[in-house]
Structure formats: structure tokens, C-alpha cells
């Protein structure tokens with residue numbers, strides 16, 4: 001481990017001398033012991049060169065989240081020169097704060113974390129700053145007037161994703177010749193107060209605001225999970241019998257919503273009763289796009305591990321890093337899904 005307080009040169013010299021002494025057979029131990037000691041020492045030296053990263057993942061609520069965790073774990077390996085401390089906060093801000101404090105007391109080299117909600121981070125991030133540990137936000141953002149609380153952010157542009165969904169709907173309704181008819185919309189939202197929920201909502205609303213005939217009947221959080229997606233969609237279906245469009249802010253909620261629709265005898269997609277718009281674009285959802293059950297899936301790219309690693313390497317070399325680093329994202333419909341689906345690993 002690359003500790004913040006390094007061992008003194010004197011200590012290092014003493015250990016090298018001891019290894020030489022043992023290896024040349026001048027000591028009281030045999031050469032097997034000497035080799036073992038030397039190997040152990042080399043490993044310890046290697047450990048010192050590793051960059052330690054404390055990663056607080058917000059939870060494991062979705063297929064997307066598991067892919068994001070994998071991406072980070074695959075990047076921060078010993079082979080790549082890192083020692084990763086991983087913590088799953090199970091969707092609770094207090095768990096993330098506790099994990100970050102733990103990383104500070106371990107004196108890791110970098111803190112990487114995906115904030116479950118946008119607010120409430122000032123105190124703990126100030127503590128990291130005082131300890132001189134750079135903080136890298138991933139996936140989601142924080143909202144604070146103090147930009148110095150973190151070094152950089154690597155993630156997805158949730159507002160742009162919401163806009164893409166709105167723009168797709170605009171075009172679709174024109175194509176179907178129903179752009180001036182009343183359009184009733186319900187929204188399954190992600191975790192309340194998360195930048196993914198806030199951004200996607202703002203982005204979609206900015207397009208909806210242009211259309212007096214788009215009527216948002218209800219918006220409710222289903223916490224980015226399939227179980228809650230089903231629960232909330234069942235309630236919507238009981239309450240409204242005239243839903244034209246479902247906006248589901250992630251694929252897991254979409255899977256749950258589809259279960260609820262099935263139970264209610266309602267269909268979705270290109271030939272269905274309801275236009276279904278989803279976010280994330282995980283493999284299982286892309287299959288439903290292929291089958292025409294989900295009309296459009298706006299990608300949220302979880303492959304962020306390599307980007308974060310690259311950012312850390314640039315910081316290590318003393319290079320400038322942008323405050324915001326947005327990963328690339330696409331929009332999938334039946335027209336282009338075949339090109340991408342085979343390479344989708346999550």
C-alpha cells in the first residue's frame with residue numbers, strides 16, 4: 001500500500017542489508033528462509049507502490065448498478081497498480097458517510113464515490129479535503145455551492161438523457177400523426193433527490209413544456225427497483241385508464257412495470273396500448289426493444305471504471321483534469337438495436 005507516511009530510508013536500508021545477509025548464507029537461517037523473507041519483502045515493497053482507492057458504491061439496486069460495480073472492480077486491480085477498498089452502502093446516505101470516514105481514517109490515496117442523493121455531503125467531504133485526500137465522484141453528482149469539495153466527476157449526463165427521451169417522443173408522435181392529440185403520461189421516477197432522478201425529470205420536462213397537449217398525470221418514485229416499479233405501476237393502472245405513455249427512469253422499474261401491465265391485461269410497445277420509454281439499456285431491456293415491447297431505451301453507460309482509472313493516472317502525473325467527464329451514450333430503438341445488442345455484456 002502506498003502509505004501517506006512512508007518508511008524511512010534507514011529502515012529500508014536495514015531491511016535490504018538483512019536480506020543480503022540472509023541470502024549470502026552469513027546469517028543463522030538457511031537460504032530457504034532467506035528467499036521467503038526476500039519474497040515477502042518484495043511483496044511489501046510492491047504494496048507500497050499501489051495506489052489505494054476507497055470506493056463507496058451507493059447500492060446494488062439495479063442490473064445497471066451491478067455492471068457499474070464490476071466496471072470499477074475490473075479497473076482497480078493490483079495488476080493495474082491499485083488496491084481497492086470496496087463498500088456497498090445499500091442505498092443509504094448514512095452508510096456512505098460512514099464508509100468515507102473509514103477511508104479517511106485508513107488514509108487511502110483517493111476516495112471514489114457514487115452519491116445516492118445530491119445533497120448532504122458538505123461535512124464529510126470537507127473532512128476528506130482537510131485530510132488532503134482527493135475525491136472523485138462517479139455516476140451521480142452532488143449539489144453544493146462549494147466546488148472544491150471534490151476534484152472531478154466521471155459520469156452520465158442525466159439531464160441530456162431526459163431530453164433525449166422527450167425528443168424521441170416528440171418525433172414519434174409526429175410520425176404517428178398524433179402530435180396534436182392529448183397525450184397522457186405517467187412517470188416512474190428513480191430514487192428521490194438523486195441526480196439521475198432530478199436530471200432525467202428536468203430533461204424530459206423541458207421538452208414536455210413545449211407541448212400543451214402533453215399531460216403528465218402522475219410522477220412517483222419507485223426507487224430504481226423492479227419490485228417498486230411493479231407496485232407503483234399497478235397503482236397507476238388502477239387509478240388511470242387512459243395512460244398513453246409510461247416513462248420509466250430505469251430498466252429495472254420497467255421490468256416491474258411490465259409485470260404490472262401483464263397482470264392488468266395491458267400491452268406496450270409499437271403495437272401495444274402504451275408507449276414505453278426506458279433508461280439504461282441493459283441487455284435484457286434491449287431484447288425487449290428488439291421485440292418491440294419497449295419503444296425506446298435511452299442509454300446510461302455504466303462502464304466508468306477505465307475513465308476513473310485514467311483520471312487518477314492523470315492526477316498522479318500532475319496533469320490537469322476537467323471538472324466534469326461525461327461518458328458516451330446512445331439511444332436504442334428497433335431500428336438500431338441489432339447493431340449493439342450482441343456486444344452488450346450486462
Ligand code: AHR
Pocket residue numbers: 061062063064065139140196224249250251252279280300
Ligand atoms: O445513477 C444511475 C442510475 O442508477 C441508473 O439508471 C439506475 O439503473 C441506477 O440504479
